[in-house]
Amino acid sequence: MSTQAVHPSNWRKRISEGWEAIARRRWLMPVILAIGFLLSFLIPQFNLINPYIQLIVMYIGINIILTTSLNLINGYMGEFSVGHAGFMAVGAYISALLTMNVIPTNLSVMLFPVTVILGGIGAALIGLLVAIPSFKTRGDYLAIVTLAFNMIVKSVIENIDAFGGPRGIPGIDKLTTLPWVFFWTVLAVWMIRNFVYSNYGRGVLSIREDEIASDLMSVNTRQVKMLAFMISSFFAGVAGALFAHLLQFISPRVFDILKSTDILIMVYLGGIGSIAGSVLGATIFTILLEVLRPLGYFRFVLMPLLLIFLMLYRPQGILGLREFRWFIPGYELLASKIWRQKKEAPDAPAG
Amino acid sequence: MTYFLQQSLNALQLGSIYALIALGYTMVYGILTMINFAHGDLFMVGAFFCFITASVLKLPFVPTMVISMVGVALLGVVIERVAYRPLRQAPRVSAVITALAVGILLESVMLVIFPYPQSVPILLPAISWTIGGVTVSLLQIIIILLSLGLMLLLDFIVRRTMVGMAMRAISWDKTIVPLMGVPLNLVISVTFALGTGLGAAAGVMYSQAFPVIDPYMGVLIGWKAFISAVVGGIGNIRGAMIGGFILGGVEIMVAAFLPSTYRDFVAFTLLLALLIFRPYGILGRPRPQKV
Amino acid sequence: MLLQAKGVTHYFGGLCAVSDFNLDLEEGELVGVIGPNGAGKTTVFNLITGVYKATKGSILLENIELVGKRSNQITSMGIARTFQNIRLFRELSVLDNVRIAAFNQVHYNPIEALFHLGRFSKEEQRNIGSALDLLAVFKMEDYADETSKNLPYGLQRRLEIARAMATRPKVLLLDEPAAGINPNEIVKLMEFIQWIRKEFALTIILIEHQMRLVMTICERIKVLDFGATIAEGVPTEIQKNPKVLEAYLGEGGDL
Numbered sequence: 001m002s003t004q005a006v007h008p009s010n011w012r013k014r015i016s017e018g019w020e021a022i023a024r025r026r027w028l029m030p031v032i033l034a035i036g037f038l039l040s041f042l043i044p045q046f047n048l049i050n051p052y053i054q055l056i057v058m059y060i061g062i063n064i065i066l067t068t069s070l071n072l073i074n075g076y077m078g079e080f081s082v083g084h085a086g087f088m089a090v091g092a093y094i095s096a097l098l099t100m101n102v103i104p105t106n107l108s109v110m111l112f113p114v115t116v117i118l119g120g121i122g123a124a125l126i127g128l129l130v131a132i133p134s135f136k137t138r139g140d141y142l143a144i145v146t147l148a149f150n151m152i153v154k155s156v157i158e159n160i161d162a163f164g165g166p167r168g169i170p171g172i173d174k175l176t177t178l179p180w181v182f183f184w185t186v187l188a189v190w191m192i193r194n195f196v197y198s199n200y201g202r203g204v205l206s207i208r209e210d211e212i213a214s215d216l217m218s219v220n221t222r223q224v225k226m227l228a229f230m231i232s233s234f235f236a237g238v239a240g241a242l243f244a245h246l247l248q249f250i251s252p253r254v255f256d257i258l259k260s261t262d263i264l265i266m267v268y269l270g271g272i273g274s275i276a277g278s279v280l281g282a283t284i285f286t287i288l289l290e291v292l293r294p295l296g297y298f299r300f301v302l303m304p305l306l307l308i309f310l311m312l313y314r315p316q317g318i319l320g321l322r323e324f325r326w327f328i329p330g331y332e333l334l335a336s337k338i339w340r341q342k343k344e345a346p347d348a349p350a351g
Numbered sequence: 352m353t354y355f356l357q358q359s360l361n362a363l364q365l366g367s368i369y370a371l372i373a374l375g376y377t378m379v380y381g382i383l384t385m386i387n388f389a390h391g392d393l394f395m396v397g398a399f400f401c402f403i404t405a406s407v408l409k410l411p412f413v414p415t416m417v418i419s420m421v422g423v424a425l426l427g428v429v430i431e432r433v434a435y436r437p438l439r440q441a442p443r444v445s446a447v448i449t450a451l452a453v454g455i456l457l458e459s460v461m462l463v464i465f466p467y468p469q470s471v472p473i474l475l476p477a478i479s480w481t482i483g484g485v486t487v488s489l490l491q492i493i494i495i496l497l498s499l500g501l502m503l504l505l506d507f508i509v510r511r512t513m514v515g516m517a518m519r520a521i522s523w524d525k526t527i528v529p530l531m532g533v534p535l536n537l538v539i540s541v542t543f544a545l546g547t548g549l550g551a552a553a554g555v556m557y558s559q560a561f562p563v564i565d566p567y568m569g570v571l572i573g574w575k576a577f578i579s580a581v582v583g584g585i586g587n588i589r590g591a592m593i594g595g596f597i598l599g600g601v602e603i604m605v606a607a608f609l610p611s612t613y614r615d616f617v618a619f620t621l622l623l624a625l626l627i628f629r630p631y632g633i634l635g636r637p638r639p640q641k642v
Numbered sequence: 643m644l645l646q647a648k649g650v651t652h653y654f655g656g657l658c659a660v661s662d663f664n665l666d667l668e669e670g671e672l673v674g675v676i677g678p679n680g681a682g683k684t685t686v687f688n689l690i691t692g693v694y695k696a697t698k699g700s701i702l703l704e705n706i707e708l709v710g711k712r713s714n715q716i717t718s719m720g721i722a723r724t725f726q727n728i729r730l731f732r733e734l735s736v737l738d739n740v741r742i743a744a745f746n747q748v749h750y751n752p753i754e755a756l757f758h759l760g761r762f763s764k765e766e767q768r769n770i771g772s773a774l775d776l777l778a779v780f781k782m783e784d785y786a787d788e789t790s791k792n793l794p795y796g797l798q799r800r801l802e803i804a805r806a807m808a809t810r811p812k813v814l815l816l817d818e819p820a821a822g823i824n825p826n827e828i829v830k831l832m833e834f835i836q837w838i839r840k841e842f843a844l845t846i847i848l849i850e851h852q853m854r855l856v857m858t859i860c861e862r863i864k865v866l867d868f869g870a871t872i873a874e875g876v877p878t879e880i881q882k883n884p885k886v887l888e889a890y891l892g893e894g895g896d897l
Contacts, residue, residue, distance in 0.1 A: 074444070080443075080447060132627075133623075133626060133627050136627075137626065140385070141626060144386070144577075144581070144626060145623065147574075148623050149623070151574065151615065151619045152620060152623070155612075155615045155616040155619060156616065158612055159612045166612075191756045191757070194755060194758045195752075195756055198750075198756075198758075199750070199755065199765075199766075199769070200752060202741060202742045202745070203742065205731070205734060205742075206734070206742045209734060210732075212713075212729070213729040213730075213731070214742070215692075215717075216693070216713050216714070216717055216722075216723060217714075217717065217742060217743040217808075217809060218714050218745050218746045218809045220745070227752050231756070257570065261451055261452070261455055264451070265452075297462050297463045297466060298463055300455070300462065300463075301456060301459040303455070303459075304452040304454075304455040304459065305452075307448065307449075307452040308449055308452045308453065311438065311441075311445045311446075311448055311449040312434070312437055312438070312449070315445045321733065329758070339770065339771060
């Protein structure tokens, strides 16, 4: 055993070195995910964990999907989308109506992924509509546009009896299970992360930094915006579908501006422009909301206070603009290194 | 014909209320280029002040109105000082999110204090006259006249007083004007006080016309008033007044001929169409961006 | 004829910012545009690059009309620019700034991006490699991971030019490249501009206030005042032109 004096700075260095060592073992993440997936089957099967906690975990998963998808628009692209619940509503209603009215009962479990995907696609098409005003407007105006969309979606649903009107749709089959939530959460986080670390993702960042300069540097900002909005709303729709089949009841009031604000809180709490931040924000917020339940209405006072506090003192959020090393694709971290090796010793094999 | 006149009267009443609230939005936007999303909730607080003053303190109409206006004006000034002023230099996202959060905070606080909808005592005698088939109530007359009076007063303040001139100057250039000796923070506080005071007046009047109030009443009405401000050209005071009456008219006419659930849908679609095709509204001017 | 502007006029509301601007630019030329502040020089750049759509007139790049096209299309066609006040992607790294400018040279579709499949790996590596190569040409490869807003001013300017070069332009529009540069470093800047012109086979239009720079390296100069072209010619002619002297009214130091 080393007899080196245990200095506080030594600890930090040793921890970060250890962390580096783990991060370098890139095979660890897929293994952890596989174990997680297995657990997600075993836990409900054998009731290894209190069903109430399982429910909370599922809500955390759904919120992670919502937060990460909104972060793409608000955090990475620096836009003002404040009506995210509208896309959630589209996905929820499409999937619920399919399950209740279209799909025969014996097939509903098997076709659940299809209903979820269709909910997402519906939401994505609406997202495309929202993208169009974003070409010309920014800032406050886009906030209004997105909120107007949210209100319009809510209004349309309320007015159509076939959608259950203001009373909503009760008695939806509980098709959302822990494995499904796990699957969709991982898929959403993975795909959004992939998108961010791609050509289009860099385009998204450049739009945030300076949209006009971005256009002038050959970035097709329209295409990038359309893609970003579609992907973001697709996953919001997926979250909505999962939500509908978990809560088993949806109504227009569930998807109003209060819900959109909840999602905003999660994004800005966890950190803008950070996948890890989204996961963190969603987790903290969901747990906090449950823990504070005994306070009754008072927790709805604490939530906006928290948001105001964040905006005043840490507007970028807890993990704002920083990323968990494991979420960054390997080649991004190593690319510079490989290039330099090649330059120094052109005949040596690349890392 | 009488139906049309009756509805026109209703439209004037509704439009007056929208216009008063819209003025608050437009004044704040004009001076700070910021949309105070909490404004609709301050309207709601005004209605609750009216409730408390009327039912607990048992005061008549005029003191109730004054107390509500002053109380909410103070609240507006405090909110500006605590939540918005520190963010004047911050990126716009922060200000927007903060404004939304303040609104939700107001709703939640009122919800904690008043978990159930409340009935507001009627402070005006329920007199009405029928002229040629059209029923006109004292309340309607008072709402319309009082609103017009307040709007004219505001117009006077903005165009004929030093404070008003300072407000207009600041809305053109926020950095230079303080260098000329204008007390920026004071003028901004006055702007907030005026805007929110008017919103409170609207709240009081609304609660007399529709005496059941709840903490979420400000959300939808706030949005409608905001749409009015945008229709008229956000930042433009005359525009806010015109926009309020236009929206009131559109809404009543829609409700008269279509199922009433379509009211909101039409209002928001109008907003969307405007934002896409003429974002600066009727009286607004486009502001080109410098590259 | 590489770039042509014919009768380009632009109004902002009632104000005429540019009136009847004409240009015949051959391949390989280095042309300067000068004039007092507010003369409309940057507006001309904005019109060429599609930031504004010219009210009247036409701009042709290799005989293809540019007016009405979007900025990213115009840049992809081969016109790049820098800005008066540096407009880097400040929070992003030096490397990312350059990588982004190569947006159109990365060939994979959104599905491949969402799943990191197919052509993704190869194109990403190529994108990183070319960006680093380009940075090396500008001697900035060691700054690759540095956040661009942290760079010293001179390097930020150099990065902006490197970023513009990543779009593989035929024409480069430089907007006051000497702004904020030490007067004794002007010589280095002049050599730098001549060097990139040769290295990348560029045609350059230059807006500048530093007369020494303009008169030394520009082959031709256009002078604007209040949106109108008041003089055009070789440096020696411009220096003696009374209209030019009058427009500057003694400003700009020695011509």
